[in-house]
Amino acid sequence: MTDIVLRDADPVLVDRIRRVAEARGWTLPAAMQYLLEQGLHVYEGDGSVRLDLSEADALQAAIAALEQIPSDPGYAAIGRVGPPAGG
Known part of the structure; x- marks a missing residue:
């Protein structure tokens, strides 16, 4: 395997890695290799995000909980699109 040397890297970047x-x-x-591979997948692929099963389950549960919020003229209407005007 080829050695990868990161010269003059921003200290914040190195700390994040x-x-x-x-x-x-x-x-x-190992972290560098994984992060490079994942970054290449993003740039070479369609750019879509893929969640692991636990992340996908958590997101699905959160969406389901949000869908159970009853409609009201207040907070539950935030982010919801109503019917078109005059229709």
Whole structure:
């Protein structure tokens, strides 16, 4: 495998990479490889986001909970589109 050397990297970027590695229990080289691969997938692919199963389940549960909010003229109407005017 080819060694990758990151010279003159912004310290904030290096810290972010290090935090990802620590949070996942990865070595710094493993984190770099994973992050590069994922970044390439985004730029080479269609740009869609793919959630893992637990993230998808949590998002689905949140959407289902929001759909249960009863209609009212106040907060429940936020973000909802009403019927077209005059229709």
